[in-house]
Amino acid sequence: MAEKKKKRLDCEQVPPWMITFADVMTLMLTFFILLVSMATIDQRRKLVALGSIIGTFGFNKQSYDLYSKKDTKKTVEPGPMDTGDLEPLKALKWENVDDDINFRSNRFVQILSIDASLLFGPNGTTLSDRGRATLDGFLPLLRQVRYPLLLAGHTSELRDEFGRNYQPGQDSENPDLSWKLSLHRTLAIYTYMLDNGIPADMLRMEAFGKFRPHYPQDTPENRRRNRRVDIVLDKRLGSLGDRIVETLPAREDRKDTLNVGGFEFDVSTPEELR
Incomplete structure (x- = not known):
């Protein structure tokens, strides 16, 4: 124990x-x-x-x-996402190996830049077959855009555009030939879009000639890249037709009045009052 x-x-x-x-x-x-x-x-x-x-x-x-255990693939x-803007075209920037198409954007503004050589021949203002095919690829989306589009034409120094036909002093002519060239090119695209279902009240056009280069014009390659047409979308703007209507003065019914000593007297006939 x-x-x-x-x-x-x-x-x-x-x-x-x-x-x-x-x-x-x-x-x-x-x-x-x-x-x-x-x-x-x-x-x-x-x-x-x-x-x-x-x-x-x-x-x-x-x-x-x-x-679910079933195959949902x-x-x-x-x-497709219905954004109503140019955002779906952003993928073209990465698919285009020739750098003929560029896309830039911020919160409100989207810019699709198309190289002029993709749309026109040298010194040409008529859309080429390749240019029409390029625009045809954009048209289905452009018809669904809910914001107005600005078509802005740009060129470079005319010695590259005209080649051997360029003569010194042409740039000093008034109006500037580069401005006219960019205007005619923009007008060609504007007309083509109208003929293919883009409403006229959703399009604007401007021509800047050589005066708004995106790249320094010191090399032939930069001058080539400056020859372009920009399709610009600004989300801050509504339909152009709506903006025009908003600026019109309100319509007032016309009345025949007689002002005597600061007093107005209605002198309308009985037929006008009906």
Whole structure:
């Protein structure tokens, strides 16, 4: 009996705080498991909401089940985003290896620049077959644009445009020949767009000649890049027709009056009052 009692005394007893600590850790583990389970449910709700958003904006007319085990590759296809501007043409900048098309934009303004050599022949003002084919690729989108478009023509020094036919002093003529060349080119594009379904109240045209170069005109390559036609969209502007109507004075019914001493007397005939 003495030996058994001695063995019990040799065993290390567990400190009381250890029991409390283990109890607290167990409760904390249970608490975090509960949080994780709630977060998983919340994430599922986010995924369902995301599916509804994707189905609404451009992918499908209806939302789809993210947890479906069926193959959804055939039913979930990206659709075009109806932005009403030139943003879809931005991809042409990366697809065009010849750098004939450039796209620049900020928050309000979008500019699609087309190299003149892609649209016209040397010193030409008539659209080439290649130029018409290029514009035909833009027309489906341009017909859906909700903002007015500005067609801005630009040229460079005429010694590059006219080649051997260039004569010193032509640049000093009034009006400047580069201005007329850019005007005729812009007019050709303007007419082509009108003939192919672009409303006249959604188009404007300007010609700048050689006076607004985008690149320094010190090298032939830069002068070539300055010969361009810009299609400019400004989201701050509404329809040109709407702006013209807004500027017209309000129509007032005409009345025959007689002013005597600061007093107006209606002298309309009975027929006019009907």
